[in-house]
Amino acid sequence: MVGHQMKPMKDQSKDLAVRVEDVSKTYGHIWKPTQVLHDITLHVPRGIIYGLLGPSGCGKTTLLRCIVGCLGINQGEIIVFGKCPGSRGHDVPGRSVGYMPQENALYKTFSISEMLYHFGRLHNMSRKDISERQQFLVDFLHLPSPTRKVSQLSGGQQRRVSLACALLQEPKLLILDEPTVGVDPLLREKIWDHLIKISQTYKTTIIITTHYIEEARKADRVGLMRSGRILAEDEPTNLLNKYNKTSLENVFLHLCYNDQSRIAEQSLTDSRDTIVSFSNPVNAITQSVLPPNILSSNIHQNKPNKKNHMFRAKQILSDHCVFPQIHKLFALIVKDLTIVKTNIGFLFFQFLIPVLQVSLFCLCIGRDPKHLSMALYNSEAINGYPTGNYSLELLNNINSEQIHFDSFNDFDKAIDSVQQGNYWGVATLQENFTQAVKNKLFGFQSDPATLNASSIHLYLDMTNQQIAFVMQSVILNGTELFLKEILSTSGIDPSIVNPPVIIEKPIYGDVSPKFLNFAAPGMMLSIIFFLAIGLTALMFVVEKKEGLLERSLIAGVTTIEIMFAHIIVKFFIQCIQVSLVMVFVHFIFEVEFKGSLFLAMTLIFLQGICGMSYGLLISSVCNQEIEVMEIALGSVFPILLSSGILWPVEGMPSAMHFISRFTPLTYAVEAIRCIASRGWTFAYYKVWFGFLITGAWTSGFFIIAAILFALRK
Numbered sequence: 051m052v053g054h055q056m057k058p059m060k061d062q063s064k065d066l067a068v069r070v071e072d073v074s075k076t077y078g079h080i081w082k083p084t085q086v087l088h089d090i091t092l093h094v095p096r097g098i099i100y101g102l103l104g105p106s107g108c109g110k111t112t113l114l115r116c117i118v119g120c121l122g123i124n125q126g127e128i129i130v131f132g133k134c135p136g137s138r139g140h141d142v143p144g145r146s147v148g149y150m151p152q153e154n155a156l157y158k159t160f161s162i163s164e165m166l167y168h169f170g171r172l173h174n175m176s177r178k179d180i181s182e183r184q185q186f187l188v189d190f191l192h193l194p195s196p197t198r199k200v201s202q203l204s205g206g207q208q209r210r211v212s213l214a215c216a217l218l219q220e221p222k223l224l225i226l227d228e229p230t231v232g233v234d235p236l237l238r239e240k241i242w243d244h245l246i247k248i249s250q251t252y253k254t255t256i257i258i259t260t261h262y263i264e265e266a267r268k269a270d271r272v273g274l275m276r277s278g279r280i281l282a283e284d285e286p287t288n289l290l291n292k293y294n295k296t297s298l299e300n301v302f303l304h305l306c307y308n309d310q311s312r313i314a315e316q317s318l319t320d321s322r323d324t325i326v327s328f329s330n331p332v333n334a335i336t337q338s339v340l341p342p343n344i345l346s347s348n349i350h351q352n353k354p355n356k357k358n359h360m361f362r363a364k365q366i367l368s369d370h371c372v373f374p375q376i377h378k379l380f381a382l383i384v385k386d387l388t389i390v391k392t393n394i395g396f397l398f399f400q401f402l403i404p405v406l407q408v409s410l411f412c413l414c415i416g417r418d419p420k421h422l423s424m425a426l427y428n429s430e431a432i433n434g435y436p437t438g439n440y441s442l443e444l445l446n447n448i449n450s451e452q453i454h455f456d457s458f459n460d461f462d463k464a465i466d467s468v469q470q471g472n473y474w475g476v477a478t479l480q481e482n483f484t485q486a487v488k489n490k491l492f493g494f495q496s497d498p499a500t501l502n503a504s505s506i507h508l509y510l511d512m513t514n515q516q517i518a519f520v521m522q523s524v525i526l527n528g529t530e531l532f533l534k535e536i537l538s539t540s541g542i543d544p545s546i547v548n549p550p551v552i553i554e555k556p557i558y559g560d561v562s563p564k565f566l567n568f569a570a571p572g573m574m575l576s577i578i579f580f581l582a583i584g585l586t587a588l589m590f591v592v593e594k595k596e597g598l599l600e601r602s603l604i605a606g607v608t609t610i611e612i613m614f615a616h617i618i619v620k621f622f623i624q625c626i627q628v629s630l631v632m633v634f635v636h637f638i639f640e641v642e643f644k645g646s647l648f649l650a651m652t653l654i655f656l657q658g659i660c661g662m663s664y665g666l667l668i669s670s671v672c673n674q675e676i677e678v679m680e681i682a683l684g685s686v687f688p689i690l691l692s693s694g695i696l697w698p699v700e701g702m703p704s705a706m707h708f709i710s711r712f713t714p715l716t717y718a719v720e721a722i723r724c725i726a727s728r729g730w731t732f733a734y735y736k737v738w739f740g741f742l743i744t745g746a747w748t749s750g751f752f753i754i755a756a757i758l759f760a761l762r763k
């Protein structure tokens with residue numbers, strides 16, 4: 051391999067901007083790896099233009115992303131300006147590197163100026179410096195007015211804005227992935243002239259990939275890549291002379307032919323070796339079954355690579371133990387606010403959605419069913435009240451707003467109408483109802499016939515538990531009132547019909563508790579929690595997909611800084627959301643809050659932060675919006691149902707009751723209920739424990755997400 055032949059002496063390596071030694075990179079899982087880079091070795095001296103050439107899919111972008119510290123490597127070593135990229139205190143990733151990815155990686159709703167200011171602030175440039183550089187770059191790259199939105203630019207113009215972002219801070223190392231695609235030939239010429247000028251004047255090191263092999267003649271050095279390997283690395287003229295060709299295109303073709311023959315020869319030798327090594331079955335199976343790329347990756351994985359593992363572990367630690375830097379936080383906050391500003395409609399939507407959800411919940415859930423239709427077969431009325439009209443008195447005591455009776459003269463027809471689904475049940479009263487009631491109450495008769503005739507008989511459709519329960523309790527209440535009325539008109543103390551239970555003034559709550567008071571506080575928590583998940587996870591995944599997250603990370607931002615900025619911006623949005631939700635639930639729908647509103651709102655707010663951390667965790671494992679949606683939506687019902695928001699956890703089977711403790715909402719729901727209905731404060735265990743568990747879930751999600759972000763590099 052060329053790189054090996056050119057291994058620099060120790061003193062030379064100080065002059066190298068980038069040193070890549072025996073680097074291998076594998077994508078995919080450990081059980082299904084795909085090796086993309088094979089023992090790559092390349093050396094880029096300071097202040098030169100290095101052209102990395104090769105066909106699509108040969109691994110150029112992967113190599114560049116490894117050099118800027120955005121991707122971890124499986125084997126070998128990468129040194130940029132004397133240090134491993136990503137090591138503590140190093141400016142790569144950071145201000146020292148300007149990276150232009152293959153995709154444009156621009157915020158589409160931003161103007162050119164907003165885009166440049168964002169990167170300028172990330173690199174801690176002063177407003178004046180950014181303005182001056184903007185002026186120069188707009189002229190130099192023939193950009194339209196800086197106030198133009200990125201979304202209104204052509205593809206070529208967007209690429210030039212992307213190049214301007216990479217050039218902005220005048221970095222020591224410029225890494226440009228196909229910067230001249232779709233650029234006018236004259237401008238391409240001008241860009242190359244500028245690159246040559248900055249490499250010579252400011253000793254800027256430039257690594258550039260391009261599809262136009264011939265334009266790489268202007269590079270000081272080129273590396274020709276194929277299938278994840280470097281075929282040759284030298285100055286363009288040396289390569290032309292060495293292979294006696296007139297163009298780099300032909301040199302590359304020649305090297306590809308040689309490489310092809312070498313691979314064919316290699317596989318022939320391998321198959322001979324397979325026959326020879328039949329005496330060693332393990333070796334034979336390993337070499338013949340596994341494809342060459344996996345084989346070679348396994349070989350590398352078997353090599354001891356302690357240094358690399360140690361470095362990765364250190365890198366993860368150093369990345370996430372760094373205190374957020376103010377200028378980066380500021381840049382990210384301004385960026386997030388600009389996104390909000392450019393999409394004001396969406397901001398209103400964010401305020402409207404929780405209000406709408408909570409209002410619908412309060413309107414639709416927890417109220418008693420009304421206007422229930424029942425059939426009535428009142429034999430006493432049909433027969434002209436032969437014994438009086440107690441039946442009429444009884445019916446008058448049944449709440450007519452809740453139950454509406456339709457009279458039937460035929461019992462069978464009444465039953466049939468229930469069977470047809472027209473009524474929720476039939477109430478029947480016998481012909482001698484009044485007399486039987488009198489005999490029971492005043493004659494103290496308790497024979498079965500008297501008891502039967504003095505009762506209202508109900509034949510109910512019990513398929514709807516809530517409606518059946520309401521019908522029974524309304525009729526029971528009406529009957530009790532009716533009896534008390536008769537007794538008091540006869541001078542008897544009506545309390546004689548009370549059951550022998552006296553419910554004293556409740557210690558907490560009301561004599562007739564409302565379901566809404568039980569469910570609404572938990573619902574407020576869950577609405578804010580789930581909204582935060584969706585918005586955070588989607589934002590991160592969209593940024594990841596469009597290359598914006600990677601670009602920010604290469605500009606030296608850490609995931610912690612991105613998350614902090616997100617939380618700070620969302621803090622204000624969430625404060626408004628929580629306040630609106632509280633106004634609607636407490637003041638408009640009159641859900642009871644006996645304790646501190648501030649404490650309840652703080653807990654809801656913290657649940658929002660917990661939702662954001664969970665969203666961050668989802669985005670650390672997802673690459674597509676659809677995956678986010680599936681996980682976020684898939685989490686809603688399990689969390690909602692198992693956390694006791696809609697039904698007490700005490701009603702669950704014991705195994706489920708145990709599992710329910712492990713949702714991020716369960717203890718918080720318990721705590722907010724204690725605040726709302728019992729008026730408890732932090733002095734009570736259940737309240738502070740709810741806050742504590744919310745904090746623990748938030749930190750847990752956050753830490754796991756940060757580790758996954760780092761590991762998935």
Ligand SMILES: Nc1ncnc2c1ncn2[C@@H]1O[C@H](COP(=O)(O)OP(=O)(O)OP(=O)(O)O)[C@@H](O)[C@H]1O
Pocket residue numbers: 077078084086104105106107108109110111112113152
């Ligand atoms: N995240 C990934 N997971 C799995 N495979 C990947 C991933 N990214 C790239 N690859 C694969 O790695 C190989 C090298 O891709 P890479 O983007 O580095 O090539 P490239 O030389 O830059 O190509 P192009 O010029 O078309 O961008 C390709 O086969 C690609 O399919």
